[in-house]
Amino acid sequence: MSEDDAIIERLRGLSALVLHPRDGDAEELLLQLNRIGCRAQAVWPPPRVDAESVDIAFILVQEKPSEPIVQFLERQSVAPTLIGLAGYESPSVLNHLIELKVDSVLTKPIRPSGVLTAMVTGRRIWQECRQKDRMIGKLRSKVENSQKMTDAKLILMRLHGIEEQAAYQAMRQQAMETRQSISDIAEAIIQSHELLSSVVTRAAGPSEDDPT
Amino acid sequence: MTIATGDDSAWPVGILFSQTGVTAIIEQSQLNGALLAIDEVNEAGGAMGRPIEPIILDPGSDPVRYRQMAERLIGDGQTNVIFGCYMSSSRKEVLPVVERYNGLLFYPTLYEGFEYSPNVIYGGAAPNQNSLPLATYLMDHFGSRFFFVGSDYIYPRESNRVMRNIVRQGGGEVVAEHYVDLEAGPEDFSEVIDKIAALEPDVIFSTVVGTGTVNFYRAYYGANTDASKRPIASLTTNEAEVAAMGAQVAEGHITAAPYFRSVAGERNHDFIERYRAKFGEVETITSCCEAAYFQVHLYANALRLAGAGNTDSLRAVLCGAEFEAPQGRIKIDPENNHAYLLSRIARVDESGDFVIQREASRPIKPDPYLAVPALNDWAHTPAWVR
Numbered sequence: 001m002s003e004d005d006a007i008i009e010r011l012r013g014l015s016a017l018v019l020h021p022r023d024g025d026a027e028e029l030l031l032q033l034n035r036i037g038c039r040a041q042a043v044w045p046p047p048r049v050d051a052e053s054v055d056i057a058f059i060l061v062q063e064k065p066s067e068p069i070v071q072f073l074e075r076q077s078v079a080p081t082l083i084g085l086a087g088y089e090s091p092s093v094l095n096h097l098i099e100l101k102v103d104s105v106l107t108k109p110i111r112p113s114g115v116l117t118a119m120v121t122g123r124r125i126w127q128e129c130r131q132k133d134r135m136i137g138k139l140r141s142k143v144e145n146s147q148k149m150t151d152a153k154l155i156l157m158r159l160h161g162i163e164e165q166a167a168y169q170a171m172r173q174q175a176m177e178t179r180q181s182i183s184d185i186a187e188a189i190i191q192s193h194e195l196l197s198s199v200v201t202r203a204a205g206p207s208e209d210d211p212t
Numbered sequence: 213m214t215i216a217t218g219d220d221s222a223w224p225v226g227i228l229f230s231q232t233g234v235t236a237i238i239e240q241s242q243l244n245g246a247l248l249a250i251d252e253v254n255e256a257g258g259a260m261g262r263p264i265e266p267i268i269l270d271p272g273s274d275p276v277r278y279r280q281m282a283e284r285l286i287g288d289g290q291t292n293v294i295f296g297c298y299m300s301s302s303r304k305e306v307l308p309v310v311e312r313y314n315g316l317l318f319y320p321t322l323y324e325g326f327e328y329s330p331n332v333i334y335g336g337a338a339p340n341q342n343s344l345p346l347a348t349y350l351m352d353h354f355g356s357r358f359f360f361v362g363s364d365y366i367y368p369r370e371s372n373r374v375m376r377n378i379v380r381q382g383g384g385e386v387v388a389e390h391y392v393d394l395e396a397g398p399e400d401f402s403e404v405i406d407k408i409a410a411l412e413p414d415v416i417f418s419t420v421v422g423t424g425t426v427n428f429y430r431a432y433y434g435a436n437t438d439a440s441k442r443p444i445a446s447l448t449t450n451e452a453e454v455a456a457m458g459a460q461v462a463e464g465h466i467t468a469a470p471y472f473r474s475v476a477g478e479r480n481h482d483f484i485e486r487y488r489a490k491f492g493e494v495e496t497i498t499s500c501c502e503a504a505y506f507q508v509h510l511y512a513n514a515l516r517l518a519g520a521g522n523t524d525s526l527r528a529v530l531c532g533a534e535f536e537a538p539q540g541r542i543k544i545d546p547e548n549n550h551a552y553l554l555s556r557i558a559r560v561d562e563s564g565d566f567v568i569q570r571e572a573s574r575p576i577k578p579d580p581y582l583a584v585p586a587l588n589d590w591a592h593t594p595a596w597v598r
Contacts, residue, residue: 008583008584009583009584011583012583031547032328034547035328035547035548035580035581036581037579037581037582112328112329112330113327113328113329116326116581
């Protein structure tokens, strides 16, 4: 099954929260969420305490930011998929949609058709953003790690006048003997080197070409 | 909106069933069902003493004409109620019109689900009410290698998506999926027939609709096939199409529907006899005809109960309304405007009659937003009675 099928298939298991005053729009939305088969509830004003984990939140978006909604979102440990409920398409409302980083939008008045589509597109964007975040995190640590390895190898090569391959082997050997990761060894080498050089620099006192 | 007719002596209703074009056979059958019910209501004194007056138009199986005619009926204020549409494509054309003018469309046809409009009352089966029971039956009796053939439009594509999911859950496979043009003639099926012969599936699931149905079954019969071993199963092939293709061609093939002419019971017997008295034959009675029939009665009862003909008043009493239909007792689910319906599987015998093989013990709740029906989902499959 493709990821996209999974989005549609899993919609029924989602817990949905509607943060919107209890009016006709909220009512219409709840009924449709119920038809679709989600566990849905509407709460207004936004709860001040931590709610149960929410997978998808439909939030009122107006011309001015709503503090309670922002605070509610900040308290969520995992950011839910956000669907903005917007009454106007004026620039101030649009701006607010951008600031809140909604994944999808429903324009009011809420009609039954369109809710499912907004959920699916919102979920896809949310899912893709999270996947990309995870991948970026992985790549970042990979790049950092690789930089660390290079730095550590260079230190060993300079200090002992050895080839890159030998420097690597030395680190690997040390890692195995001390049961640490090779990255930890690299880290330790870099830190000791920095420590040593700063000690040496201080001991030597102000350098000759110091202007003072 | 109120009915903007100068004539206070009748309840005008628009009737949009094609009497010409590719889906004429089945829509004529729906038209007959609606007209029979209108006669019955009017003979019983109408609703609040006023008869129902049908305004019958023929959209000629052309989706665009459905929209134009709906505009004429509702937009021009002739009525606020339409009975009509068979193909989803025509319903999608009428939908914006009934929504814009707050009218009501009674849609007496099975379809692929994933729709709700406060302006539509759905009378046919959703996939959880027919696809699921059919797939279970086929896998129990014939095997799990399925060959899909369908007309190329939304209903077959979506219906096949649902079926594919169920078949996979049952450990089966779809060996091929083939689409033909909506207006496919006899020669257009030779490729399909060859493929079936080559792949040797256990069962063929057909979502071919309209005149293509008769052409397909005939082509299959002509290829020396054995329907008792490898039947064609369908959700749409009905009594009218079986009559058109002939008993010899249709024998052994299988259909799942809420209603068959062969349903037992006095209620259905009366319905058939009144139909015979009006139309002089019973071959054209189908499940879609029965749906059109009970939807007119639901409308008449709603008029009586609401005491008014405007859409908001009617909707308020239609939600949750029940009716003793020829198939059994049905009910409009107030959650989604679809109907609790019976579920039956029938096989055509040597004289061209559908013989019921399995039926649900009680009406099944409609679940139009069920994306992936689960084979073992007890909530959707009631106990079966043979």
